[in-house]
Amino acid sequence: MRATSRLAPMKRHSMPAEPIGEFVPSPRLLLGPGPSLVHPRVLRAMAAPLLGHLDPEFLKLMTEVQLLLRRLFQTGNRFTIALSGTGSAGMEASLVNFVEPGDPVLVGINGVFGARMATIVERCGGKPIRVEAPWGRIVEPETIKEAIGRAGPVKVVALVHAETSTGVEQPLAEIGRFCREQGSLFLVDAVTSLGGLPLEVDRWNIDVCYSGTQKCLSCPPGLAPLTLSDRALAAIKARKTPCQSWYLDLSLVADYWAEAKRTYHHTAPISMLYGLREALRLIDEEGLEARFGRHRTNSEALMAGLGALGLAPFAEEGHRLPSLNAVTLPAHIDDAPVRTELLQRYGIEIGGGLGSLQGKIWRIGLMGESSQKSHVLTLLSALEEIFLRRRWLSRPGTALEAAARAYTGGGGFQT
Amino acid sequence: MRATSRLAPMKRHSMPAEPIGEFVPSPRLLLGPGPSLVHPRVLRAMAAPLLGHLDPEFLKLMTEVQLLLRRLFQTGNRFTIALSGTGSAGMEASLVNFVEPGDPVLVGINGVFGARMATIVERCGGKPIRVEAPWGRIVEPETIKEAIGRAGPVKVVALVHAETSTGVEQPLAEIGRFCREQGSLFLVDAVTSLGGLPLEVDRWNIDVCYSGTQKCLSCPPGLAPLTLSDRALAAIKARKTPCQSWYLDLSLVADYWAEAKRTYHHTAPISMLYGLREALRLIDEEGLEARFGRHRTNSEALMAGLGALGLAPFAEEGHRLPSLNAVTLPAHIDDAPVRTELLQRYGIEIGGGLGSLQGKIWRIGLMGESSQKSHVLTLLSALEEIFLRRRWLSRPGTALEAAARAYTGGGGFQT
Numbered sequence: 001m002r003a004t005s006r007l008a009p010m011k012r013h014s015m016p017a018e019p020i021g022e023f024v025p026s027p028r029l030l031l032g033p034g035p036s037l038v039h040p041r042v043l044r045a046m047a048a049p050l051l052g053h054l055d056p057e058f059l060k061l062m063t064e065v066q067l068l069l070r071r072l073f074q075t076g077n078r079f080t081i082a083l084s085g086t087g088s089a090g091m092e093a094s095l096v097n098f099v100e101p102g103d104p105v106l107v108g109i110n111g112v113f114g115a116r117m118a119t120i121v122e123r124c125g126g127k128p129i130r131v132e133a134p135w136g137r138i139v140e141p142e143t144i145k146e147a148i149g150r151a152g153p154v155k156v157v158a159l160v161h162a163e164t165s166t167g168v169e170q171p172l173a174e175i176g177r178f179c180r181e182q183g184s185l186f187l188v189d190a191v192t193s194l195g196g197l198p199l200e201v202d203r204w205n206i207d208v209c210y211s212g213t214q215k216c217l218s219c220p221p222g223l224a225p226l227t228l229s230d231r232a233l234a235a236i237k238a239r240k241t242p243c244q245s246w247y248l249d250l251s252l253v254a255d256y257w258a259e260a261k262r263t264y265h266h267t268a269p270i271s272m273l274y275g276l277r278e279a280l281r282l283i284d285e286e287g288l289e290a291r292f293g294r295h296r297t298n299s300e301a302l303m304a305g306l307g308a309l310g311l312a313p314f315a316e317e318g319h320r321l322p323s324l325n326a327v328t329l330p331a332h333i334d335d336a337p338v339r340t341e342l343l344q345r346y347g348i349e350i351g352g353g354l355g356s357l358q359g360k361i362w363r364i365g366l367m368g369e370s371s372q373k374s375h376v377l378t379l380l381s382a383l384e385e386i387f388l389r390r391r392w393l394s395r396p397g398t399a400l401e402a403a404a405r406a407y408t409g410g411g412g413f414q415t
Numbered sequence: 416m417r418a419t420s421r422l423a424p425m426k427r428h429s430m431p432a433e434p435i436g437e438f439v440p441s442p443r444l445l446l447g448p449g450p451s452l453v454h455p456r457v458l459r460a461m462a463a464p465l466l467g468h469l470d471p472e473f474l475k476l477m478t479e480v481q482l483l484l485r486r487l488f489q490t491g492n493r494f495t496i497a498l499s500g501t502g503s504a505g506m507e508a509s510l511v512n513f514v515e516p517g518d519p520v521l522v523g524i525n526g527v528f529g530a531r532m533a534t535i536v537e538r539c540g541g542k543p544i545r546v547e548a549p550w551g552r553i554v555e556p557e558t559i560k561e562a563i564g565r566a567g568p569v570k571v572v573a574l575v576h577a578e579t580s581t582g583v584e585q586p587l588a589e590i591g592r593f594c595r596e597q598g599s600l601f602l603v604d605a606v607t608s609l610g611g612l613p614l615e616v617d618r619w620n621i622d623v624c625y626s627g628t629q630k631c632l633s634c635p636p637g638l639a640p641l642t643l644s645d646r647a648l649a650a651i652k653a654r655k656t657p658c659q660s661w662y663l664d665l666s667l668v669a670d671y672w673a674e675a676k677r678t679y680h681h682t683a684p685i686s687m688l689y690g691l692r693e694a695l696r697l698i699d700e701e702g703l704e705a706r707f708g709r710h711r712t713n714s715e716a717l718m719a720g721l722g723a724l725g726l727a728p729f730a731e732e733g734h735r736l737p738s739l740n741a742v743t744l745p746a747h748i749d750d751a752p753v754r755t756e757l758l759q760r761y762g763i764e765i766g767g768g769l770g771s772l773q774g775k776i777w778r779i780g781l782m783g784e785s786s787q788k789s790h791v792l793t794l795l796s797a798l799e800e801i802f803l804r805r806r807w808l809s810r811p812g813t814a815l816e817a818a819a820r821a822y823t824g825g826g827g828f829q830t
Binding site: 020023024025026027028030032034035037038043044045046047048049050051052053055056057058061064067068084085086087088089091092096116119120122123124212214220221222242243244245246247248264265266267268269270271272274275277278281284343349354 | 435438439440441442443445447449450452453458459460461462463464465466467468470471472473476479482483499500501502503504506507511531534535537538539627629635636637657658659660661662663679680681682683684685686687689690692693696699758764769
């Protein structure tokens, strides 16, 4: 800025230590809890010139995004959109539109994100019924049913499909049937599952389901895919009070996304929607079955390699996410120094533990574009080198060999 | 998607009319109420590979964005950030963090966005004191003072600096001094002013100020620049109840943006922040004075040209925005057909009227990259052609000549 006398003098926080030049991020292999790597086609799509948010060409793009999102959520829900905010905005929208003061809401809590849902329920004036399970374990369907048996019917049952803080995959189908019988809305956080593992909104009787773009969809963060069943829409219509949020009021947002209306509500994040459309096209081209299989295979190989390094799975057996691989650190392994070395020397990001798990687990994301054999091998190789230097490992190739076995089904040379 | 038996069948809304191919938007000259044109450097910046939202390189970028935003807001406010949502999210955050149930809030209403603020105040349980003025006129400072004289002290006085629905620029300095005397927080919507016309947060005693990226900053929509004075921060600390929004709870958001903390709250929209940083660098290179001058000059030339076509300014004289030029349509000019022809034949987007002004005014944005002489001339030429064909104009060049006069100060050939 050229300083001139008419501009107010800057008092604090205004002098840069060095000039602010072009931003050139260092290369990063993103294997943390999100964002995941983004395909160059998505980045290129985001660099296209803008259209207005009411331009017929942009409205057509919105319709296409809706269609691709329905395939991904495996739903026929008319209301299937991308909300203008991150996954956390999706969580907030999913709660504030349904929870009115005094409403009882059952929330399954076995990690950070379940706890966050309960907090938001309280901020709506709702009454959270917290059904807790140890971090790393699922919330047992029976426990949920018993809690409702004691507390009486609830308006909403809210569960996290993929607990990003622990790597646990919550089973949903049984609770979906139970909610339908009870007349409760079934709300599911699918931030770390959508596009990475099976999620069948219609078949599992899910009424409200949201996700984020920066996990298994491999699109930058900034949008929250969201789908509502007709039962959920009816619940919004039947509200006694207005939604406490205007920005996230889905009855207003719906009028912009409805093809027949397109009523202006707020300016849509145009470039982000360009990116999401391309990310969804990539998913469509790969096919859901192939994509889910890829996530499973790479996760199994990674876990085999980590196991060979002495890092045991944190999440309960049979309920481990392929997208977010949590492992317990043995006492001799320091958390922060290893992650710092991974980032600074190898350009690899993995995640540490949240809350009480800080320093105790690692969270390794293999989501979307990040779930590739080459990335699994690169990470295991880097860990081997770090472990060898610190004398936590004696033989190079230990983890890679275990991964190779997993990739080949354990078989050797076949004649 | 390859159909397989394991996937739930799609019931409705799932079959595309045609295959969803690569998205190639038609070229558009964006001269509506936003989004504005985006500089190729900004689009390129957004296409850079991602960093994690806690990566040291990304945290440095956030610090730089804060520094550049402080220069732009002309403030020393420590709390100066880019919120993860569009301008409307900025509005909601600015209200829900300060308005508690029962709080009286004075809202100036002379268009759509003032009315929206009053709606949000109600959704917070606050008591909006609506000070209304006819659309197209400012809210008179005296009227505001009288209203407070009658109603007693208010917690917040909320005004729209640049009413995007009418093209009116609201004077702020006098009310800022008055608020400071009264002990009210002064809240300003600067969505269509920040970066296009003078806005001096500190000198005008503004406590809460938000904007959007897609107007005079010429960055795609998706972020809301936001600055809070220390008085505003103290008001947040003094709240009796938790903020009703978790996603927009600025006490939590602050801990992520604070250099000393960087506590995870939600995943920042990485690519959007890349883009914003570059858009702010472009502003810094141009200089605020030069930028404001450019917006003024192009607005004057546009209005001269439109005047020659019989389109009179809608907003009150002396209070017309250079960024959003509203003109009244004479009775013989049809709104929608002309705008449709502009878009479809010329690729030019301008805005129509909102609410009761639908069909009665046009809103022509000259914001950021959209405020260029060549764009003014291109629009006037297109309007001339359309008007000539419809026999609303007899002489080609009428509007262009008026604009040329404005650009040259009315002078002819000087020897």
